[in-house]
Amino acid sequence: MLLVILEHEDGVLVEAAREALTFGRTLAEKMGEDLEAALIGSGEDSLVEAAGQYGAETVHVAAPVELTDYSPDAYGSIVAQMVESLEPDAVLACGSSRGNEVMAQAAARLDAPFVANSLDATPGDDWLITRVQWGGSLLEDVTLEADTPLLTCGLHSVASEPGDEQNPDVEEFDAELDASDLITMVKDRVVQEAGVTLPTAPVVCGGGRGVGSADGFGQLEELATLLGGRVGCSRAVTNLGWRPHSDQVGQTGTRIAPEIYIASGISGAIQHWVGAMASKHILAINTDREANMVVKADWAVIGDLHEVVPAIIEEVKRRKA
Numbered sequence: 001m002l003l004v005i006l007e008h009e010d011g012v013l014v015e016a017a018r019e020a021l022t023f024g025r026t027l028a029e030k031m032g033e034d035l036e037a038a039l040i041g042s043g044e045d046s047l048v049e050a051a052g053q054y055g056a057e058t059v060h061v062a063a064p065v066e067l068t069d070y071s072p073d074a075y076g077s078i079v080a081q082m083v084e085s086l087e088p089d090a091v092l093a094c095g096s097s098r099g100n101e102v103m104a105q106a107a108a109r110l111d112a113p114f115v116a117n118s119l120d121a122t123p124g125d126d127w128l129i130t131r132v133q134w135g136g137s138l139l140e141d142v143t144l145e146a147d148t149p150l151l152t153c154g155l156h157s158v159a160s161e162p163g164d165e166q167n168p169d170v171e172e173f174d175a176e177l178d179a180s181d182l183i184t185m186v187k188d189r190v191v192q193e194a195g196v197t198l199p200t201a202p203v204v205c206g207g208g209r210g211v212g213s214a215d216g217f218g219q220l221e222e223l224a225t226l227l228g229g230r231v232g233c234s235r236a237v238t239n240l241g242w243r244p245h246s247d248q249v250g251q252t253g254t255r256i257a258p259e260i261y262i263a264s265g266i267s268g269a270i271q272h273w274v275g276a277m278a279s280k281h282i283l284a285i286n287t288d289r290e291a292n293m294v295v296k297a298d299w300a301v302i303g304d305l306h307e308v309v310p311a312i313i314e315e316v317k318r319r320k321a
Contacts, residue, residue: 002092004038006047013050013051019153020153021054022160031090040079051168055163057166061170067177069189071184075105079091080106089123095152103152106150113146116152117132121149127145132154196229198230203227203258204224205227206261207305223313232247235248249276255274257279260282261279266293
């Protein structure tokens with residue numbers, strides 16, 4: 001069987017977990033194996049039901065009482081114990097920061113190889129895997145030899161889609177943790193912002209150096225509010241101090257996957273493109289028709305963003321009225 005490690009927050013499967021299950025269904029079919037899932041730290045009915053909606057036939061729940069929140073060491077230890085006890089044919093997680101961290105922890109404990117950020121995998125005696133490298137600037141084909149292949153799928157490399165809904169069997173997994181497994185654990189959570197966040201926003205209005213100043217982002221804030229989205233920016237903008245790093249889209253910032261990314265005054269350097277390339281659609285507004293973002297966009301407006309963005313705002317207001 002293929003075992004998929006699921007991420008969850010507040011009783012809800014996060015999007016990364018749904019992507020892992022979607023990727024896992026295809027991989028399990030290639031393997032000719034069942035799709036099963038693992039929940040660590042919680043076995044709430046809502047989580048089990050959601051896993052079933054995405055095709056999981058069995059859900060293994062490991063929720064030791066001492067594990068009160070996320071712990072990379074403890075999660076990695078539990079995944080390693082599951083590999084040794086359940087003997088899955090392969091283990092998959094999503095290549096989010098948490099998914100890669102947990103799988104790396106498990107691989108270290110098992111003294112096994114681990115392939116991160118896979119886009120495609122062909123099982124066999126030697127697995128053939130295509131993965132993202134260098135922040136998305138190149139693809140690498142690798143061969144994996146392992147008793148139990150450990151891999152993650154690239155974050156936003158697939159669109160999450162429910163599968164043949166299952167009523168999963170729930171199997172409790174008795175994990176053993178020691179003090180060293182609990183050396184690092186989340187102790188408290190503070191909500192810093194309410195509402196839609198940059199990674200989950202359906203619309204992102206991004207601005208680059210071409211916006212001209214911190215005040216110039218006022219128009220993008222207004223447009224994002226009208227469209228129910230968030231404002232993002234390029235690294236050049238954060239370097240200039242116009243926006244906080246939390247708004248940065250890119251390899252060293254946030255990776256987004258909105259329905260539409262409106263990129264205004266952004267040239268589209270490879271580091272920024274890495275963070276934006278999972279967008280369903282891209283509208284570029286730029287005076288340079290040869291800019292990388294313009295060339296790669298679905299639609300482009302060649303013009304001054306300070307004229308184009310206000311025009312879009314007025315049209316949105318007119319239609320809302």
